[in-house]
Amino acid sequence: MEHVGGFVFVSGRLCLDLVGTKLWRRSLGTELLNSPDDLRRWVRQAELVDDPSPLDARALDRVRRLREAIYTLVGSWPPSESADARNALAEVNEAARLPLPKHQLDESGRLTRAGGIDEILGAAARDAVDLVSSAHFRRMKECANPECTRLFVDLSHAGARRWCGMAECGNREKVARHRKRKKQESAAE
Numbered sequence: 001m002e003h004v005g006g007f008v009f010v011s012g013r014l015c016l017d018l019v020g021t022k023l024w025r026r027s028l029g030t031e032l033l034n035s036p037d038d039l040r041r042w043v044r045q046a047e048l049v050d051d052p053s054p055l056d057a058r059a060l061d062r063v064r065r066l067r068e069a070i071y072t073l074v075g076s077w078p079p080s081e082s083a084d085a086r087n088a089l090a091e092v093n094e095a096a097r098l099p100l101p102k103h104q105l106d107e108s109g110r111l112t113r114a115g116g117i118d119e120i121l122g123a124a125a126r127d128a129v130d131l132v133s134s135a136h137f138r139r140m141k142e143c144a145n146p147e148c149t150r151l152f153v154d155l156s157h158a159g160a161r162r163w164c165g166m167a168e169c170g171n172r173e174k175v176a177r178h179r180k181r182k183k184q185e186s187a188a189e
């Protein structure tokens with residue numbers, strides 16, 4: 001698991017890792033993409049494009065908007081009558097029509113990925129429409145820590161993954177269970 005500068009890539013899908021740049025959505029709503037520079041770091045760590053052309057405040061705004069549309073889309077599928085869900089679908093579809101990063105291989109076997117904000121949005125949106133239309137979508141879960149709102153695709157063979165994989169989630173549950181057992185043991189003495 002990569003954990004650099006606050007960004008993690010544990011969701012198994014680009015679009016869900018993007019959604020995960022906002023944490024604790026039902027409580028604190030912690031924003032990890034606070035500046036164009038944060039966005040640039042995320043794009044590089046996500047291996048989306050190598051060196052995105054300058055990303056400004058408007059680019060950041062577009063990414064955050066698409067991120068929220070993806071979150072609404074995957075959380076309210078199928079879109080039924082809700083206006084929010086329908087708007088989210090339209091927004092994600094629109095971004096999915098944007099160009100994708102250009103991948104090129106050089107003679108030494110090195111891959112380069114080129115693009116700017118349109119390609120970043122295009123790649124995230126395309127991943128979202130691919131996910132929702134695929135069999136993997138049924139394996140999408142929210143972390144079992146009720147406060148953590150991170151989404152992931154459970155690709156484990158048994159389909160038994162419960163935690164996003166962050167230390168504060170699975171570990172905290174283990175610690176709580178351990179404490180409870182200790183308490184029960186001392187009460188029984």
Ligand SMILES: [Zn+2]
Pocket residue numbers: 143144145148149150163164165166169170
């Ligand atoms: Zn979690």
